[in-house]
Amino acid sequence: MNKYNIAVIGVGAVGIEMLRVLRQRNFPLGELRVFARTTREIEVDAEKYSVKEISAEGFNGIDIALFAGTEGEKGASLQWAPMAVAKGAVVIDNGADFRMDPNVPLVVPEVNARDIRKHKGIIANPNCSTIQMLVALWPVYKKAGIKRIILTTLQASSGAGRGAVEQLWHEVETIVAGHKSLGAGQSPVTCDLRPEARIMPQQLGFNVFPQIGSFSECDYTNEEWKLVKETHKIMHDDKIKISATTVRVPVRTGHSESVYIETRKLIEPQKVRNILSRAPGIVVIDDPKHNLYPMPKDAEGKDETFVGRIRKDPFVKNGLWLWVVADNLRKGAATNAVQIAECVISG
Numbered sequence: 001m002n003k004y005n006i007a008v009i010g011v012g013a014v015g016i017e018m019l020r021v022l023r024q025r026n027f028p029l030g031e032l033r034v035f036a037r038t039t040r041e042i043e044v045d046a047e048k049y050s051v052k053e054i055s056a057e058g059f060n061g062i063d064i065a066l067f068a069g070t071e072g073e074k075g076a077s078l079q080w081a082p083m084a085v086a087k088g089a090v091v092i093d094n095g096a097d098f099r100m101d102p103n104v105p106l107v108v109p110e111v112n113a114r115d116i117r118k119h120k121g122i123i124a125n126p127n128c129s130t131i132q133m134l135v136a137l138w139p140v141y142k143k144a145g146i147k148r149i150i151l152t153t154l155q156a157s158s159g160a161g162r163g164a165v166e167q168l169w170h171e172v173e174t175i176v177a178g179h180k181s182l183g184a185g186q187s188p189v190t191c192d193l194r195p196e197a198r199i200m201p202q203q204l205g206f207n208v209f210p211q212i213g214s215f216s217e218c219d220y221t222n223e224e225w226k227l228v229k230e231t232h233k234i235m236h237d238d239k240i241k242i243s244a245t246t247v248r249v250p251v252r253t254g255h256s257e258s259v260y261i262e263t264r265k266l267i268e269p270q271k272v273r274n275i276l277s278r279a280p281g282i283v284v285i286d287d288p289k290h291n292l293y294p295m296p297k298d299a300e301g302k303d304e305t306f307v308g309r310i311r312k313d314p315f316v317k318n319g320l321w322l323w324v325v326a327d328n329l330r331k332g333a334a335t336n337a338v339q340i341a342e343c344v345i346s347g
């Protein structure tokens with residue numbers, strides 16, 4: 001069996017999960033090199049890794065480079081992905097820097113694996129909330145068509161990186177300590193943080209807030225626009241009307257989505273359950289009589305997308321609701337990227 005030299009760039013929330021997923025899926029690894037901004041030793045699941053400061057020479061002989069560094073001007077991808085490609089690697093990028101580039105396939109393997117063949121060196125992983133929504137909706141789209149999607153996401157702190165998880169822990173610990181010393185009802189549920197320690201725009205401990213990313217066109221955030229634009233690109237259908245509200249919730253890992261769709265053809269909830277139960281990468285948990293539905297705490301560490309609460313809109317003929325949950329660091333990032341790498345090597 002052929003072996004492939006892999007580079008993982010970034011050892012934050014997603015990068016660590018990449019290292020795990022590569023091992024767990026028995027990826028045919030030749031050499032594995034790990035890069036970040038600084039050199040150090042790290043340990044993941046009792047396995048030691050030498051992290052090296054990123055450099056051009058580091059990409060010599062690399063077959064696939066999995067980028068999980070910060071996005072934007074100061075991030076890893078804009079600076080280093082073209083260099084990795086020039087050295088002969090295929091880049092699979094987790095950030096938003098290349099997602100809407102017409103020369104870069106944007107791929108959820110369960111939906112549009114075929115687009116991988118069109119790559120010119122860089123393949124982009126979609127945003128975490130787009131990935132899980134499309135895994136769940138694609139089988140329905142193929143059977144009944146979808147003309148409209150309205151969704152609210154409930155996104156975990158780890159979606160904003162390791163610093164955001166630390167912020168959540170700090171806030172929860174501070175508020176719980178206040179509760180213990182002052183007693184119920186007396187203690188504040190707000191807490192101050194030094195500005196440099198605040199990664200998210202608001203307090204998340206004991207709170208939720210409807211802002212992920214920055215506000216942009218028509219008062220939607222850029223995270224909300226990602227759901228629109230990425231869905232159109234991946235599904236090759238820009239006629240679907242999509243409107244989203246993205247909300248940060250005090251969950252460590254695992255995004256939930258309340259998704260409303262209007263299908264083109266009538267499809268009954270039981271038919272949707274049957275189709276989704278047979279679809280790759282989906283687990284249906286939908287037994288309201290026994291209070292069974294997907295929850296992020298149960299999805300953490302898993303690769304599947306979990307779907308439940310499938311039900312009709314009593315007032316709109318082709319309207320359906322679904323509740324969709326997945327681990328944002330696994331299927332929403334690392335697993336999807338490694339699946340793309342598997343498609344690349346299998347041709």
Ligand SMILES: NC(=O)c1ccc[n+]([C@@H]2O[C@H](COP(=O)([O-])OP(=O)(O)OC[C@H]3O[C@@H](n4cnc5c(N)ncnc54)[C@H](OP(=O)(O)O)[C@@H]3O)[C@@H](O)[C@H]2O)c1
Pocket residue numbers: 009010011012013014015035036037038054067068069070071074075076079094095096126127128158159160161162163328329332333
């Ligand atoms: N978190 C999610 O759920 C999620 C889901 C989908 C996609 N993504 C995307 O995945 C990427 C990584 O996210 P994350 O949550 O893992 O971020 P993170 O926890 O903040 O970690 C970022 C990592 O990138 C490294 N890095 C940053 N700038 C670099 C540079 N110029 N050169 C080399 N390494 C650099 C950092 O190195 P040091 O450790 O040395 O500081 C760190 O290891 C982002 O593009 C994000 O948008 C995240």
